Amino acid sequence: MPSLCVYCASSDRLDQKYYDLATRVGAEMAKRQWTLVYGGGKTGMMGSVARGAKTAGGRVVGVIPEFMKVRELEFTEADELISVITMRERKMLMETRADAFLALPGGWGTLEEILEILTLAHLEVLKKPIVLLNHEGYYDDLIKLFEKIVEEKFMRETIRGKYAVANTVEDVFPLLDNWTHQPGDAKWYQTK
Numbered sequence: 001m002p003s004l005c006v007y008c009a010s011s012d013r014l015d016q017k018y019y020d021l022a023t024r025v026g027a028e029m030a031k032r033q034w035t036l037v038y039g040g041g042k043t044g045m046m047g048s049v050a051r052g053a054k055t056a057g058g059r060v061v062g063v064i065p066e067f068m069k070v071r072e073l074e075f076t077e078a079d080e081l082i083s084v085i086t087m088r089e090r091k092m093l094m095e096t097r098a099d100a101f102l103a104l105p106g107g108w109g110t111l112e113e114i115l116e117i118l119t120l121a122h123l124e125v126l127k128k129p130i131v132l133l134n135h136e137g138y139y140d141d142l143i144k145l146f147e148k149i150v151e152e153k154f155m156r157e158t159i160r161g162k163y164a165v166a167n168t169v170e171d172v173f174p175l176l177d178n179w180t181h182q183p184g185d186a187k188w189y190q191t192k
Contacts, residue, residue, distance in 0.1 A: 001059060003035040004176070005098030007113040008045035009106040010073075018105055019048040021135050024169045025104065026052025032173055033058075037097045039090065040064030040082070042075040045104055050075045063093045091116065100129040100176050105138040121162040122155065122184055129179035130163040131172055139165070158184040 006029075008022055022045035029036055029052075036053045039046050040062025050060050054077055062078040066085055074081060084090050091113060103114040120126035132139050143165060150157050161182025164175040 001033050001035045002099040003037045003061070003097055004029060005037040005094050005101045006049050006104060007101070007106060007110045008038075008049060008104035009110060010039070010041045010044035010046045011107065012043050014044065018045055018135075021045070021133075021169065022048035022104060023052035025049050025102070025133070025172070026054075026058065027056040028169055028173065029053050030056035030058025034173075034176075035059040035061060037061045037063070037094055039094070040075060040078065041068065041073050043073060045106070047075060049104070050078065054078075061097060063090045063097070065090055095120075095126070098128065100179070101131070102172060102176075103130075103132045103139075105133070105135055111142075118159075118162060122159055124184060127181045129176045131175050132163060132165050133169070133172060134165050134167050156184070158182065 006025065009018070026036060026049040036050060036058060038049060041047055041064065050062065053060050060075070060078045061080045062075050063082045063084060064074050065087055066083055068074060069083060082093060084093060095117065101114065101117050103110055117126065117130055121130060134140065146159065149155050150159065162184060166172040166175055
């Protein structure tokens with residue numbers, strides 16, 4: 001089974017539509033036989049995506065730092081729950097366990113995680129599918145910022161081929177299934 005790393009919010013103060021979105025993603029993953037790899041939490045969208053996958057018969061792999069387990073925030077129903085010490089270890093393990101990446105709406109943690117993955121793709125260190133789920137335009141401003149980055153020549157237009165944007169849950173999986181790696185032209189190894 002391929003594995004999909006899902007980055008999303010752990011907040012329990014969101015509008016119900018975000019929890020419903022995460023539940024649908026988890027259920028659709030199970031239906032399509034994708035293993036969920038995620039941050040291991042039981043709250044917020046993280047908990048919703050895990051419960052959505054488990055309820056639909058899917059496999060769930062959580063990676064959670066010890067300090068979150070001490071606060072009893074882990075999703076104990078996960079098929080595999082891996083404990084780590086630091087957030088850096090968590091991100092590295094999630095990255096190595098995943099065949100693809102999906103960012104649902106989220107805050108700083110979600111942004112930090114997906115931007116690190118996009119940076120690795122830009123540097124050609126990572127060649128796996130990356131999708132932003134732009135639910136109801138959540139990522140519109142971020143996508144505009146990416147365009148501004150290209151326009152101002154901080155990066156080249158080839159970064160556009162490093163990720164895809166889905167507007168609905170149903171749009172996500174064809175993008176993952178039909179992904180073709182687009183080589184970039186990062187010149188990080190050259191100086192001029």
